Amino acid sequence: MMFRSPIKHCRNCGTTVVYRIPDDGDTRERAVCPACDTIHYENPLPVVGTVPHWGDQVLLCKRNIEPRWGKWTLPAGFMELGETTEQGAARETDEEAGALFEMQGLITVMSVPRVGQVHLFYRAKLLSEAFNPGHETIEARLFTEDEIPWEEIAFRTVKETLHRYFEDRRKGRFEVHAFDIV
């Protein structure tokens, strides 16, 4: 999850773009094509995932991909066109953990302006302890709060979401937590 590299070529005609403020009252620099005048707008991307839980344990996946290879994470990834946030979160959970689960409520909404992303996590109730992780995962296993390798968690949004999940679980009431990662 890194900042996207700048656009180099026009998506319409392939000409090398220039970064400038378009003449249409815009206030930001955009990749503008000097040949066909196409303006390429770049906007934040949604990342969607789940907190799969089983009793007092949560499911974490050990990453088999960069960045943060070998670190632990919750199932999450970029939303695809044509799906809802909840469908995307369920798809990522299926792909990365291969678990049987039931989707539940939203738990965190986090803006991450440094990388141009918004992360949303849902709770997901696991229906079995059998996991069949995909190629992006080395290992998927359950952890109690005390067992979580906090120093080996891949992303701050995952760590913050896990903290909110266990806090709410102790209170016996789940809420939506909206905050910024700056």
Ligand code: ZN
């Ligand atoms: Zn062009």
